[in-house]
Amino acid sequence: MLFALSAVLVVLAYTAASYLLGRLVTATIGGSQGLAAALAAPAGASVLGAELWAFGAIHVPWNPLTLLLPPAILLLAGRSQLRHALGSDLEGARAWWREGRGDRVSSWLLVATLVVFLSLYMWALVVQPLEANDAIAVYMFKAKLFLTQGRVDLGPVIRDLGHNLAYPPLYSLLADTVYVVVGGVSDSLGKAVVFPFVIAAPLTLLVATARTATRRISGLCVAIWATMPLGLYHVFFANYMGYADYALAVMVLLVVASVAEAETTRDPRDYQLALVAAAIAAMLKNEGQVLLLTTALVTLFRVGRRGRGEGRARTLLIGVMAFAPVTAWKLVSLVSGYHAQLNEAGDLGRLLDSGILSRAIDILSFALHVTSFTNDFGWILVAVALVLEFTILNRSPNLARAAVLVLAVQVLAYFVTYLDSPLDINFHLSNSLDRLALQVTPALILLLALASSPTTRVSEGSP
Amino acid sequence: LLVPSLLPRIAIVFAALWLARNLATDVQLMPAASALSAPFRAPLATSATAPGDNWQLSFKDLQGRLAATDDVAVQARDRDISGDAILWSASYWLFPHHVHLLTLGETPTSAVVVVVTSSAGSSPPAGYSRMVLSRTWPDGAVGAYRRD
Numbered sequence: 001m002l003f004a005l006s007a008v009l010v011v012l013a014y015t016a017a018s019y020l021l022g023r024l025v026t027a028t029i030g031g032s033q034g035l036a037a038a039l040a041a042p043a044g045a046s047v048l049g050a051e052l053w054a055f056g057a058i059h060v061p062w063n064p065l066t067l068l069l070p071p072a073i074l075l076l077a078g079r080s081q082l083r084h085a086l087g088s089d090l091e092g093a094r095a096w097w098r099e100g101r102g103d104r105v106s107s108w109l110l111v112a113t114l115v116v117f118l119s120l121y122m123w124a125l126v127v128q129p130l131e132a133n134d135a136i137a138v139y140m141f142k143a144k145l146f147l148t149q150g151r152v153d154l155g156p157v158i159r160d161l162g163h164n165l166a167y168p169p170l171y172s173l174l175a176d177t178v179y180v181v182v183g184g185v186s187d188s189l190g191k192a193v194v195f196p197f198v199i200a201a202p203l204t205l206l207v208a209t210a211r212t213a214t215r216r217i218s219g220l221c222v223a224i225w226a227t228m229p230l231g232l233y234h235v236f237f238a239n240y241m242g243y244a245d246y247a248l249a250v251m252v253l254l255v256v257a258s259v260a261e262a263e264t265t266r267d268p269r270d271y272q273l274a275l276v277a278a279a280i281a282a283m284l285k286n287e288g289q290v291l292l293l294t295t296a297l298v299t300l301f302r303v304g305r306r307g308r309g310e311g312r313a314r315t316l317l318i319g320v321m322a323f324a325p326v327t328a329w330k331l332v333s334l335v336s337g338y339h340a341q342l343n344e345a346g347d348l349g350r351l352l353d354s355g356i357l358s359r360a361i362d363i364l365s366f367a368l369h370v371t372s373f374t375n376d377f378g379w380i381l382v383a384v385a386l387v388l389e390f391t392i393l394n395r396s397p398n399l400a401r402a403a404v405l406v407l408a409v410q411v412l413a414y415f416v417t418y419l420d421s422p423l424d425i426n427f428h429l430s431n432s433l434d435r436l437a438l439q440v441t442p443a444l445i446l447l448l449a450l451a452s453s454p455t456t457r458v459s460e461g462s463p
Numbered sequence: 464l465l466v467p468s469l470l471p472r473i474a475i476v477f478a479a480l481w482l483a484r485n486l487a488t489d490v491q492l493m494p495a496a497s498a499l500s501a502p503f504r505a506p507l508a509t510s511a512t513a514p515g516d517n518w519q520l521s522f523k524d525l526q527g528r529l530a531a532t533d534d535v536a537v538q539a540r541d542r543d544i545s546g547d548a549i550l551w552s553a554s555y556w557l558f559p560h561h562v563h564l565l566t567l568g569e570t571p572t573s574a575v576v577v578v579v580t581s582s583a584g585s586s587p588p589a590g591y592s593r594m595v596l597s598r599t600w601p602d603g604a605v606g607a608y609r610r611d
Contacts, residue, residue: 123499124496124499127499128499136555137555140555141555144555216475217475217478220475220478220479220482221478223482223485224478224481224482224485227482227485227486227489228485229485229488229489229492232489232492236496237492237495237496373484379481379484382477383477383481386470386473386474386477389470390470390474448474448478449478451471451474452470452471452474452475452478453471454471
C-alpha cells in the first residue's frame with residue numbers, strides 16, 4: 001500500500017511539473033486562456049519527452065539532472081510570465097465558480113464528479129497490472145529499450161514487426177521521463193503517465209463550453225466522458241492501460257476545441273494552440289498525423305485569409321515547429337528501416353483493387369453488427385447523427401463548421417485505413433474499432449454540447 | 464427530420480439518458496474493480512503449471528535472479544497460443560534478455576515454459592505469479608501480475 005501511495009505522489013508531482021512547464025509554453029503562445037491552461041499539462045509532459053529524445057540524439061546521458069535542469073532554468077527565466085499565467089488561471093477558476101451562483105447544485109455535482117473520478121483513475125492507474133498486449137509489446141517495451149540505451153533507437157529489435165517500430169515514440173518517452181527521475185523502470189508509473197492527459201479532458205470540456213452552455217450542459221458532457229465505459233477500460237480497468245489512445249483522444253478534443261474557439265475569436269493564437277495539440281497527437285500515434293495535416297490546412301486557410309503580418313508569421317513558425325518532430329521521426333524511420341504491421345502491405349495500393357467495395361461493405365456491416373445501446377457504440381452513433389443534424393440541417397450558430405470538418409476528416413481517415421488494411425478485416429476491426437471510437441468521442445461530446453447550448457457564441461478579438 | 468427548435472432539448476435529454484446508461488453500466492462493472500484494493504507487483508516468477516481452462520506461462524523472476532547475459536527461451540506446446548503473444552510478453556517482462564521461442568508442439572494441456580538456457584542461470588526463486596494466456600487470444604489477451 002505504501003508503494004501505491006508513493007506512486008500516486010510521484011504521478012501528482014509529474015503532473016504538476018508538466019503543468020508548470022507546459023503553462024509557460026502555452027502562455028508564450030497566448031490565445032484562449034482556458035484552452036492554454038487545459039493544454040498545459042500534456043504540452044509540458046511532451047516537452048520533457050522531446051527533451052529526452054533530443055538528448056539521446058546528441059549523446060547527453062539521461063539522468064534526473066540533465067532532464068530537470070533545462071526546464072528549471074526555463075521556468076526561472078520565465079517566472080514572471082508563468083506567475084501571471086497561473087494567477088489568470090486561478091482567477092478564471094474563481095470567476096467560473098462565481099458565475100455558477102444561479103445553479104450551485106450543478107456546480108457542486110460537477111466538482112464532486114471530477115474529484116471522485118479523477119481520484120479513482122489515479123489510484124487505478126498505479127495499482128492495476130500491466131497486462132494489455134500493445135502496452136506490453138509496444139509502448140512500455142520501447143520505454144524500457146530507450147531507457148536502457150539512453151536514446152531512441154530500435155536497432156536491437158529491428159527485425160521484430162510485433163513491436164510496430166514505426167509508431168511515433170512520444171508515449172514511450174513520457175514513461176521514460178518518469179523512469180529517469182525515479183531511477184528505473186516502474187510499470188505502475190509507466191501506465192500512469194497518461195494522467196496529465198486525463199485531467200486535461202474535463203478542463204477542456206469545461207472551458208470550451210463555458211461561454212455558451214449552461215452549467216448543467218457543461219456538467220453533463222464532463223460526466224458523460226468521465227463515466228463512459230469505453231474510457232474506463234483505459235484508465236480504470238487494466239484492459240487497455242498503457243495504450244496511447246486515451247491520450248490521443250484528449251488531444252483530438254483539444255484540437256477540435258481550439259479550432260472551434262478560433263472560429264469564434266478569429267484569433268490566430270487559438271489556431272496555434274490547435275497546431276501544438278495536433279503535433280502532440282501526431283507524436284503519440286500515427287492517427288494523429290492526419291489530425292495535424294487537417295489542422296494545418298484549416299489554419300492555413302483561415303489565418304491566410306484573415307490574419308495580419310505578425311499573426312501569420314507566428315502561425316507559420318509554430319506550424320513549422322509542429323511538423324518538425326513528425327518529419328524528423330519519419331526520416332529516422334525511413335533511414336533506419338522501421339516498419340509497422342499496418343504499413344507492410346498498405347501504402348494505399350489496396351484502395352485501387354477490385355475488392356474495395358466488398359471490404360467497404362464488410363467494414364460497415366461489422367460496425368453495424370457491434371452497434372448497440374448495451375455498449376457505447378449505439379450512443380456514439382446517435383450523438384453523431386445529432387451533430388450532423390445540427391451542422392447540416394439546423395446550422396447551429398454555435399457549431400463551428402471547421403471544427404466539425406476536422407473531426408469528420410479524422411473519422412474518414414480511419415475508414416480509409418481499414419479499406420487499405422493488409423490485415424484480416426474482422427481481426428483488424430475487432431481489435432481497434434473501440435479504440436478508434438474512443439479517440440473521437442470526447443470531441444464529439446464537445447460538439448454536441450456546443451450545438452445544444454442556448455447562448456450564441458460572441459466573436460471576440462481580431463486576427 | 465427533427466423540428467429545429469426542439470433539437471437542443473432533444474440533445475439534452477439524450478445526453479442525460481447517455482449519462483444514466485453510463486452510470487448504470489459502471490455500477491455493473493464495479494465488482495471487477497475489487498482488485499483495486501491491492502496494488503500489483505510486476506515481476507514474474509516461475510510457477511507450477513496447471514491444466515484448466517487457461518494456459519499458464521511460467522516466467523523467471525526479474526529481481527536480480529537472472530544475469531543479463533542469460534539466454535532466455537520460451538517453450539510452448541500449444542498451437543492455439545500465439546507465439547507472438549508469448550514473445551511480446553516474454554520479451555517485455557524478461558527484458559533486456561534475448562527471448563526466443565523454442566517449439567510449438569501439439570499437446571493440448573501442456574503449459575508454456577520459459578527456461579534459462581545459459582548455464583549461468585540461477586535457480587528459480589520462491590513465490591510466483593501467473594501469466595495466463597487465453598485460448599482465444601487476442602480477445603482473451605494476457606494477464607501477468609502478482610498482487611501484494
